[in-house]
Amino acid sequence: MRKKLLVVLSVLVFTVMFAVPKAHADTVDFAPFSAEGESGTWSWAGGSSSLFGDSGNLYIWVSSTYGSSTLNGSVLSWVSGAASPGSGNVVANFGPGGSIDVSQDSSICGASGCFSGTFTGGQILTTGYGYQFSSNFVNGTLDASLLAALGLPTTPTEYNGVFFANLVTGTCPDGGQGLCGTFTSADLSVNPVPSRER
Numbered sequence: 001m002r003k004k005l006l007v008v009l010s011v012l013v014f015t016v017m018f019a020v021p022k023a024h025a026d027t028v029d030f031a032p033f034s035a036e037g038e039s040g041t042w043s044w045a046g047g048s049s050s051l052f053g054d055s056g057n058l059y060i061w062v063s064s065t066y067g068s069s070t071l072n073g074s075v076l077s078w079v080s081g082a083a084s085p086g087s088g089n090v091v092a093n094f095g096p097g098g099s100i101d102v103s104q105d106s107s108i109c110g111a112s113g114c115f116s117g118t119f120t121g122g123q124i125l126t127t128g129y130g131y132q133f134s135s136n137f138v139n140g141t142l143d144a145s146l147l148a149a150l151g152l153p154t155t156p157t158e159y160n161g162v163f164f165a166n167l168v169t170g171t172c173p174d175g176g177q178g179l180c181g182t183f184t185s186a187d188l189s190v191n192p193v194p195s196r197e198r
Contacts, residue, residue, distance in 0.1 A: 039182035066151030071105035161190030
């Protein structure tokens with residue numbers, strides 16, 4: 001009798017293990033890239049001013065575990081929060097606020113854009129080739145049509161994650177002060193916000 005009970009319990013546990021859906025890391029990744037030698041632009045006037053960036057005509061490759069697409073006509077742009085002095089290889093720390101957006105493309109996303117979010121912090125760092133803007137704290141909303149096109153559930157649309165852009169210095173337009181330049185390498189990677197955090 002005891003053996004039969006153990007067998008029944010084993011079968012039940014096995015059945016439950018395979019009946020419960022496994023959680024997936026539904027990461028959505030936006031990566032601007034240059035197909036024809038173009039580059040995005042960025043600028044920072046120094047002091048407490050915000051850092052600005054705009055991918056311009058770069059194509060944006062968006063992908064998930066289940067699908068991918070090229071967003072034609074989209075622009076990835078950002079404005080950081082206010083800056084405060086850094087130390088060592090940290091040129092400046094940026095406070096909460098600002099915005100990071102991936103605008104509407106030509107075929108998938110609605111008028112509100114593909115992604116709209118804000119920063120809760122960030123840094124600009126010196127590297128061996130220039131600078132990097134890095135933010136481990138991005139919160140925002142993804143377009144439901146884009147989620148569907150990537151093979152992901154259309155709810156929730158609240159996602160958070162990280163963003164970085166490798167920045168090359170150049171001459172500021174119109175003789176402007178501070179730091180300015182171009183970028184061709186950047187990445188916005190976000191995951192759905194767990195329901196307990198929404």
